[in-house]
Amino acid sequence: MANPTGIGAPVRRREDIRFLTGQGNYTDDINRANQTYAYVLRSPHAHARIREIDVSAAQAAPGVVAVFTGRDMAADGVKGLPCGWQIHSKDGSPMAEPPHPPLAVDIVRYVGDQVAVVIADSLGQARDAAELIEVDYEELPAAVTSDRALAAGAPQIHAEAPGNVCYDWHIGDAAAVDAAFARAKHVTRIDLVNTRLVPNPMEPRSYIGEFDRSTGEYTLWTSSQNPHVIRLLMGAFVLGIPEHKLRVIAPDVGGGFGAKIYHYAEEAIVTWASRKVTRPIKWTADRSEAFLSDAHGRDHLTTCELALDENANFLALRVHTTANLGAYLSTFAPSIPTYLYATLLAGQYKTPAIYAEVKAVFTNTVPVDAYRGAGRPEACYLIERLVENAARETGVDKVEIRRRNFIPPSAMPYNTPVALTYDTGDFARCMDMALKLADYAGFPARKAEAARRGKLRGIGFASYIEACGIAPSNVAGALGARAGLYESAEVRFHPTGSVTVFTGSHSHGQGHETTFAQIVADKFGIPIENVEIVHGDTSKIPFGMGTYGSRSLAVGGSAIVKAVDKVVNKARKIAAHMLEAAETDVEFRDGRFTVAGTDKSLGIGDIALSAYVPHNFPLEELEPGLDEQAFYDPKNFTYPNGTQICEVEIDPETGVVRIVNFVAADDFGRVINPMIVEGQVHGGLVQGIGQALLEHAVYDPDSGQLLSGSYMDYCMPRADDVPSFTVAYHEEAPCTHNPLGVKGCGEAGTIGGAAAVMNAVVDALADLGVTHLDMPATPERVWRAINARRPAAVAAE
Amino acid sequence: MPTVSMTVNGRPATGEVEGRTLLVQFLRDQLRLTGTHVGCDTSQCGACVVHVDGRSVKSCTILAVQAQGCEVTTIEGLAAADGTLHPMQAAFREHHGLQCGFCTPGMVMSAVELARDNAGLTEAQVREGLEGNLCRCTGYHNIVKAVLAGAEAMQGQRPAAAE
Numbered sequence: 001m002a003n004p005t006g007i008g009a010p011v012r013r014r015e016d017i018r019f020l021t022g023q024g025n026y027t028d029d030i031n032r033a034n035q036t037y038a039y040v041l042r043s044p045h046a047h048a049r050i051r052e053i054d055v056s057a058a059q060a061a062p063g064v065v066a067v068f069t070g071r072d073m074a075a076d077g078v079k080g081l082p083c084g085w086q087i088h089s090k091d092g093s094p095m096a097e098p099p100h101p102p103l104a105v106d107i108v109r110y111v112g113d114q115v116a117v118v119i120a121d122s123l124g125q126a127r128d129a130a131e132l133i134e135v136d137y138e139e140l141p142a143a144v145t146s147d148r149a150l151a152a153g154a155p156q157i158h159a160e161a162p163g164n165v166c167y168d169w170h171i172g173d174a175a176a177v178d179a180a181f182a183r184a185k186h187v188t189r190i191d192l193v194n195t196r197l198v199p200n201p202m203e204p205r206s207y208i209g210e211f212d213r214s215t216g217e218y219t220l221w222t223s224s225q226n227p228h229v230i231r232l233l234m235g236a237f238v239l240g241i242p243e244h245k246l247r248v249i250a251p252d253v254g255g256g257f258g259a260k261i262y263h264y265a266e267e268a269i270v271t272w273a274s275r276k277v278t279r280p281i282k283w284t285a286d287r288s289e290a291f292l293s294d295a296h297g298r299d300h301l302t303t304c305e306l307a308l309d310e311n312a313n314f315l316a317l318r319v320h321t322t323a324n325l326g327a328y329l330s331t332f333a334p335s336i337p338t339y340l341y342a343t344l345l346a347g348q349y350k351t352p353a354i355y356a357e358v359k360a361v362f363t364n365t366v367p368v369d370a371y372r373g374a375g376r377p378e379a380c381y382l383i384e385r386l387v388e389n390a391a392r393e394t395g396v397d398k399v400e401i402r403r404r405n406f407i408p409p410s411a412m413p414y415n416t417p418v419a420l421t422y423d424t425g426d427f428a429r430c431m432d433m434a435l436k437l438a439d440y441a442g443f444p445a446r447k448a449e450a451a452r453r454g455k456l457r458g459i460g461f462a463s464y465i466e467a468c469g470i471a472p473s474n475v476a477g478a479l480g481a482r483a484g485l486y487e488s489a490e491v492r493f494h495p496t497g498s499v500t501v502f503t504g505s506h507s508h509g510q511g512h513e514t515t516f517a518q519i520v521a522d523k524f525g526i527p528i529e530n531v532e533i534v535h536g537d538t539s540k541i542p543f544g545m546g547t548y549g550s551r552s553l554a555v556g557g558s559a560i561v562k563a564v565d566k567v568v569n570k571a572r573k574i575a576a577h578m579l580e581a582a583e584t585d586v587e588f589r590d591g592r593f594t595v596a597g598t599d600k601s602l603g604i605g606d607i608a609l610s611a612y613v614p615h616n617f618p619l620e621e622l623e624p625g626l627d628e629q630a631f632y633d634p635k636n637f638t639y640p641n642g643t644q645i646c647e648v649e650i651d652p653e654t655g656v657v658r659i660v661n662f663v664a665a666d667d668f669g670r671v672i673n674p675m676i677v678e679g680q681v682h683g684g685l686v687q688g689i690g691q692a693l694l695e696h697a698v699y700d701p702d703s704g705q706l707l708s709g710s711y712m713d714y715c716m717p718r719a720d721d722v723p724s725f726t727v728a729y730h731e732e733a734p735c736t737h738n739p740l741g742v743k744g745c746g747e748a749g750t751i752g753g754a755a756a757v758m759n760a761v762v763d764a765l766a767d768l769g770v771t772h773l774d775m776p777a778t779p780e781r782v783w784r785a786i787n788a789r790r791p792a793a794v795a796a797e
Numbered sequence: 798m799p800t801v802s803m804t805v806n807g808r809p810a811t812g813e814v815e816g817r818t819l820l821v822q823f824l825r826d827q828l829r830l831t832g833t834h835v836g837c838d839t840s841q842c843g844a845c846v847v848h849v850d851g852r853s854v855k856s857c858t859i860l861a862v863q864a865q866g867c868e869v870t871t872i873e874g875l876a877a878a879d880g881t882l883h884p885m886q887a888a889f890r891e892h893h894g895l896q897c898g899f900c901t902p903g904m905v906m907s908a909v910e911l912a913r914d915n916a917g918l919t920e921a922q923v924r925e926g927l928e929g930n931l932c933r934c935t936g937y938h939n940i941v942k943a944v945l946a947g948a949e950a951m952q953g954q955r956p957a958a959a960e
Contacts (some may be wrong), residue, residue, distance in 0.1 A: 016890040019898025020882065020905065022832015022872035029831035124815065202836045202844060202899040202933050254834075254899025255933050287837035509897030509934045679893045679939055686936035711841035711931070719937040720924040749936070 006522035010675035013514045015507070024252045027206035027221045032280035035208070036065050038270055039126035040283065041116040041133055042292060043108035046142035046364040046704020047155060050106055050115070050135060057132035058118055063125030065277050067133070068269075069116045070103035078102065078272055081263055081328070082237040084229075085335040086480040087360070089167045095360070096161035100328040102238065102265035102272075108137070109157055109327035110364050111704055112292025114265045119273060119281055142364040142704040146301060146324040149363045157327065157362045164362045166325055167334065171342045171418055172355035177307075180316030180353045184307035188390040193774045194378045196299035196324070196697040197690075198714060199371045201508075203254020204285040205294065209270030213278060219247045220271050225256040225506050226546020229483070231538050233263040233331065239272055243538075246271075250536040253508035257687070258370040259294045260508065261548050262331035266293075291709040296697055297371020299324040300337065300378050306351075306386040312396045314405045316353040317345055319382065323360045323368075330369035334360065339479050340375030340467075340549075346416035347383040348427040348463045348641060349405040354417045364704045370548065372687050373466070373750040380464040384755035385762075388460065392766060399435065402463055403428060409733070420467055422639045424733040425667065431463060431643040433665035437726050438645040446647075456650040456786075457660075458766070460759025461643060462752035468744040469554030469638035469735075486633035487551070488542035489559035491520065491567050493626040495612035497605035498530040501563075504544010505556030506535050510746065511676045512552060516560055518672055519740070523564045524604055525591025542629055550744030553672065554638045554735065561739045562630035571607040571626060577618040578602060578610060638735045638743040642666035644685070646756040650764045655783025657693055657761055663726045664752070669735040669743035678727045681749045685725060688753015690717040692761075696776050715776075803864050805830065806874025814861045820854075821845045823861035824871060832872040832902045836931065843930030846903035847871045853910040855903075855929070872902035875909070884950035885909045885943075894943030896934035904930045904940060912948035920945065 005011050018024050055067040080099040087095045103114050116133055120126035143149035143157065149164040157164050181187065208221040218241055224230050227248040234248075235241040253260060270281040285293065301322045307315040323337035342356040387405075391398040406427045407414050414422045435441075443459050450457040470476065473484040488504035501520055505512055513533045521528040534540055547556070568588055575593035576583040585596045594601035610617055611626040647661040664681055671677050694715040698707045708714040734741030754775060761777045762770060768789045773781060802811040805828060812827040824830045824847070833856055836844035845856045848870040875883045885908050888894070895901040904927065911926040912918060918926075923944045924937070932940060 012890055013893065015898070016895060017882075019895055019901050020872075020886040020889055021876055022830065022902055024832070024898050026831075026834070026899065028835075029825075031829075124817070200933055202842065202897065202931060203834070204836065252898065254836075255897040257933070286835075287839065287842070511896070675893050679896060679935060682936035682938040683896065683934045684936070687933075710839045711837050712839050716841075716931050716933070717937075718931065719927040719941065720921075722937055724920070724938050724941065725936070 003522055005528040006518055007672050009518065009673065011514055011518055011528065011673055013511050014517065015511065015513045026203055026252045026254055027208060027223050028284045030208060030221055030251065032208060032210055035280045035282055036119050036121060036277060037123040037126050038281050038283040039118045039123065039130045040114050040266060041118065041130045043104065043111060043113040043115055045108060045137055045139055046111050046144065047140040048108050048137040049140060050104065050108065051138055052136040053116060054134040055116060058129040061125065061129035061132055063121040064129045065119045065121065065279065066273065067116060067118050068103065068273060070101050070105035073103055073272065074101060074105055077240065078268065079238050081265060082233055083329040083334065084331045084482050086482065087167045087169055087334040087338055090170050095167035095334055096158065096165065097329060098158035098160040102268045110366055111706060112366060113327065117269050117273065119277055144363055144365055144699045144701050144704045146322045146361040146363060148701065149361045150322070157364060161362050166360040166362055168359045169338050170357045173353055173417065174355045176353040177316045177318050177355040181307045181318065184315055185310040186308045186394055187305055188386050188393055189305040190385055190389060190772060192302045192304065192382055192385060194298045194300040194302065194381055195691060195775050197297045197371055197695050198291055198697050199257040199259035199294060199297055200716060201255030201257055201259055204287060204290045205260065205264065205266070206284040207267050207270045208280055208282045209274035210280040211275040211278060217245050217247060218271055218274065219249065220267060221249045221251060222267055223253045223260055224250040225253065225260045225508060225548055227506065227536055227538050228504065228543050229546055230263055230267060234268050234271065238268045247539045250506055253506070256508045257372040258297065258374055258548060262295055262369055288710055291706060291714065292366060295330045295369035296326065296366050297368060298378060299368050302382055304382045304386055306390055308390055308394065312390065312394045312401050312404060314349055314351040317351050319345060319356040321356065321358045323358055324363050324365065325360050326363060326365045326367035328367050330367040333367060333369045335480065336370050336375045341379050343418045343420050344376050344379035344465065344467060345383065345418050347380065348407060348465050350407045352417060365699055372684065373747045374549065376466045376747065377688065377751045377754060380462060380751050381755045384462045384759060388759045389771065398461055399440065402431060421636060423636055423736045425465065425639055425641050426733045427463060427641060429730060429732065430641060430665045430667055433728050433730065434643040434645045434663050437665065437728060438647065438661060438663040440645065450649055454652070456652055456764040457647065458760040458762070458764025459645065459647045460756050460763050461645050462755035462759065463643045464748065464752035465639055465641040466747060466751050467637035467639060468550035468747060469634055470549040470551050471637060472635060473633050485545055486631050487556040487559040488544040488631050489556065489563040490542050490627070490629045491560065491563040493567050493608045495609050497526065497608055499524065499526065500532045500534060501560060502534045502541040503556050503560060504541055504546065505552040506547045508547070510547065510552060511673070515553065515673050515676060516557065519557060519560060520564060523561065526604065550640065550746040553740065553742045554738055554744050555632060555634055557740055557742060558738045559630050559632035562632050563628045566628035566630060567626055570622065570628065571604055573622055574607050574610055574617065575602050578616055635737040638669065638738070640666065640668050640743040640745060640748050642748060642752065644752040644756040646760040648757070648760040648764055650782060652786050655779035655786065657777055657782060659689065659723045659757065662723055664749065666729045666748055667733050667743070668729055668745040670731050670741040671729060672742065677729070677745045680745045681727045682725055684747060684749020685753045686717050686722050687750040689722055689757055692754040692757035692775050693777050694721060799862055801861050801865050803867050803869050805869045806871060816862065818861045819857055820859050820861050820864050821856035824856060830871050830873050834899055834902060836899065841931065843907060844900050844903040846906040846930065848906060848910065853907050872906060875905065883909065884954060885912065885947035888947030888950060889943045892939050892943035892946055894935065894940045900930060900932045904932060908944040908947060912944065912951050916952065918945060918948045
């Protein structure tokens with residue numbers, strides 16, 4: 001590693017100093033002169049008609065500046081929150097797309113639905129006044145689970161969605177799958193619940209809206225993963241504000257995990273109302289509101305079947321999923337259980353025929369959208385659960401059955417039966433690394449030793465693949481995306497040698513300020529201290545799509561490389577002129593332009609000065625300046641992959657599952673900063689483990705109340721719930737179509753994590769005859785599974 | 798409205814507060830010490846941990862008036878006056894014990910007390926000791942490493958590492 005701060009070096013993060021000393025600048029830390037505070041009154045009912053809202057007492061309360069309802073916003077021409085992805089059903093009809101007003105008009109559809117907003121001099125006053133709003137509700141029956149919403153006679157949630165169906169979609173070749181099942185020697189079948197989760201970034205959502213009367217410009221500070229997307233959605237579709245009069249700033253953002261991608265009602269409310277009250281308005285969710293209004297994740301009911309031949313080769317996969325979308329369409333909701341889910345159903349395997357049907361359903365619950373992994377954990381979960389059950393049922397070892405069915409590296413690029421083309425991947429290599437690190441060979445001895453202590457030991461795998469670095473815009477567009485999915489960058493080489501990089505990606509924990517600076521310093525051959533990364537402000541950066549789907553490095557980083565290359569190319573022309581050489585003879589290396597075969601050279605800093613002080617400059621050929629912009633639209637998705645191995649020990653007396661070892665061996669392509677990459681894996685794994693063992697968004701099926709609506713009830717993983725990890729990666733199969741060879745690492749841990757844990761739990765219980773458990777594998781659930789199968793033992797105790 | 802006075806990061810601080818004003822609101826809204834964060838409303842997440850008279854306290858759990866006359870240290874007061882990081886802060890950076898940074902101030906303040914009270918910390922003690930602090934980014938792996946390293950560094954500095 002030549003450069004201690006370059007590509008491949010574990011550079012310590014530049015953003016850490018401000019976060020460690022309390023100098024971070026999150027939205028709620030910002031205070032504007034003459035600022036007011038908003039409190040949003042929410043529906044206490046899952047489904048109700050609003051007969052009347054009386055805000056008069058609230059308006060008269062101390063400190064209250066204004067109170068607004070949905071009717072006020074509608075009367076002012078405010079439109080509903082838009083959906084960014086359109087799916088078509090099997091029959092070609094477009095999905096049902098009911099309106100989603102920022103404040104409810106006439107009907108509320110989930111507990112937490114926005115009903116009115118109070119704006120006051122202090123938050124306490126706004127909150128107090130909200131209690132004085134009288135809403136006359138006529139309660140309606142609610143449908144909370146997708147089963148109930150689809151049942152005959154279910155309450156109708158939107159007039160636009162008969163039977164509460166948003167779409168009924170499919171992918172793959174049903175006839176080929178049917179034929180393969182007909183000749184199968186063995187079929188493995190499971191019914192699975194992929195539980196509803198609450199993403200829970202530690203910073204609650206927070207917004208400040210401000211209107212400048214002198215310029216007619218609005219500014220929104222927002223805890224968003226993608227400020228330009230918010231500007232586009234809110235400006236063009238909801239409030240009718242043109243781009244040049246709307247600035248969106250996403251400053252430091254305390255975690256996202258998908259939940260901060262979407263355009264939320266409160267963003268539109270504070271922006272719109274800031275003009276009405278001509279004062280800045282701050283709104284910050286408390287955690288209870290976050291549970292009731294941040295988009296949730298997952299929530300699938302799935303039946304899946306794998307057909308195998310006599311040698312345990314996979315012949316076909318058939319999947320039927322019902323996806324709960326909640327009460328309204330969140331920004332990217334329709335794409336998650338379709339193109340981010342079913343297209344991944346080949347996994348790492350050469351299963352020749354796959355067919356999946358997905359029915360998406362409206363229910364009286366919080367809207368559901370992408371949460372870390374977004375569709376891909378759901379796909380991995382069912383595939384890997386099926387693979388391990390198939391291994392058990394056929395008596396083929398779980399390693400051998402995978403090895404037999406892996407797509408070999410020689411088959412790359414590989415077209416799956418579900419529309420993707422994997423560019424590279426060496427799946428056996430990752431599994432072999434994991435086997436070694438997990439000492440798979442020693443497992444039987446450890447299991448026997450645990451058994452002597454009265455404990456049940458199990459080992460489970462997840463061999464995952466994900467499509468990320470989303471996405472080629474033309475592909476996404478053909479699949480229903482209503483946006484492009486490129487990324488932008490501007491690289492400004494300043495006269496005296498420092499560089500400012502403006503990126504359309506947004507960092508909310510990923511460490512872009514460090515990783516991107518490493519790339520730029522490395523490419524230019526300049527000290528990392530001379531590079532500054534700027535993100536998160538639409539008035540500074542070119543139109544960018546933001547950070548989600550593990551895309552920042554693969555797409556945003558590639559845009560930066562493109563812009564850097566443009567700067568170098570221009571600088572080379574300038575250097576050729578200054579060195580009086582042909583451009584083709586000028587080489588660039590380690591920050592210097594040299595005429596090949598001579599000692600004539602100039603540093604890039606000298607060129608930059610000349611670009612801005614163009615006294616000796618090819619003015620007839622080039623414009624002055626050294627400032628280039630690039631947009632990068634990827635040619636394909638990237639395909640990170642790997643194998644995770646989880647080993648658990650279960651106490652049969654209590655049902656407590658303890659993770660005793662967890663190994664992840666990954667292929668992320670080339671790695672820029674291994675320290676950051678490993679940190680991403682750790683965090684991702686714990687979100688997977690959280691789903692497997694702890695977390696669950698539970699609704700009362702009748703009342704539609706969110707029962708796990710706080711940290712008292714929703715079991716977030718804590719430090720003593722999880723183990724330390726062994727993490728490894730290889731760089732032998734770099735991405736073939738982006739300039740860095742990178743694939744993305746942000747979601748990998750979560751994509752495999754839950755499957756590996758649950759496979760280990762089922763493995764531990766298999767000797768007792770347990771073949772299936774749903775998540776979360778809580779002590780109670782595990783204890784019941786154990787004791788349901790040993791009544792004699794229980795009776796004897 | 799009652800007036801409350803306390804010493805915050807070594808300096809006197811006085812303000813008028815409502816009876817219901819929480820210590821964290823006083824710190825954030827009146828003193829503009831926004832390094833102390835609010836991540837929940839049930840005293841579960843620990844993003845708001847500060848030291849009150851040397852003990853770690855969730856500042857969302859006590860009223861500002863309860864801190865009358867107390868010595869309060871927030872994350873802004875942990876580094877030396879010249880900007881040198883406290884050993885625990887330095888260890889979090891060295892071991893990548895933070896990502897989005899939101900839980901970090903509370904996590905560091907809890908870790909400092911944990912290390913000060915327990916010589917020879919083990920991984921299990923660290924994991925148990927940080928039970929009151931939620932992090933959604935790191936998976937705790939690197940936080941645990943950082944706290945162990947920070948604790949060792951603090952031991953090495955004693956008695957000079959007076960906060």
